Amino acid sequence: MCENLKLNTWKVQLAILSCMKAFFQELLLLEKSNEDVNALTQILTETCAALTYPLENRSYSSVRTEALSVVDLIVKRTGESEKWExxxxxxxxxxxxxxxxxxxxxxxxxxxxxxELRRHIQSQP
Structure with a gap:
């Protein structure tokens, strides 16, 4: 998903972002009980790098909106599971x-x- 996010039309980008949202809603690595920090770190690294493009997309507010909702979900789930590291x-x-x-x-x-999200990310240790 991360690789294809930048190289597609806005409609495909929306679909990819929607899939990313579903992926992070169900990601078991973001459960408190999960101890595989290496896998989660790799996923978050690739995802955060890929999300910069749709977040900065000046042409389509729908793409920015959906990307923002993915970031919001990642921030919430990372905080809830205490996996900021x-x-x-x-x-x-x-x-x-x-x-x-x-x-x-x-x-x-x-x-x-x-x-709000920027401040929340800044406040994390």
Missing amino acids: CMSVKSREQLQRSLSTLQSDSRPDLRDKAQ
């Missing part, structure tokens, strides 16, 4: 940079959500 500093910085570009978005709901 699995998200590298580089991945956090990538997300924060992309979220800061959304803070100048024309849609207030996207601006506010991006700002």
Whole structure:
């Protein structure tokens, strides 16, 4: 999914982002009881890098909206499972940079959500 996210039309990007959302909703690696931090770290690293493109997509607000919902889900599930150490500093910085570009978005709901997520990521140890 990560490899195909950048190289497709906006409709395909929406479908990929929707699949990513479903994937992270059910990802057992994001359960407190799971101890495979290496696999989760690799998944989060690839996903965070791939999400920068749709988050910064200036043409389609639907793509930005869906990407933002994926980031929101990742942040929530990572926090709930107390697995912040699995998200590298580089991945956090990538997300924060992309979220800061959304803070100048024309849609207030996207601006506010991006700002909230950026602050939440910054506050994590």
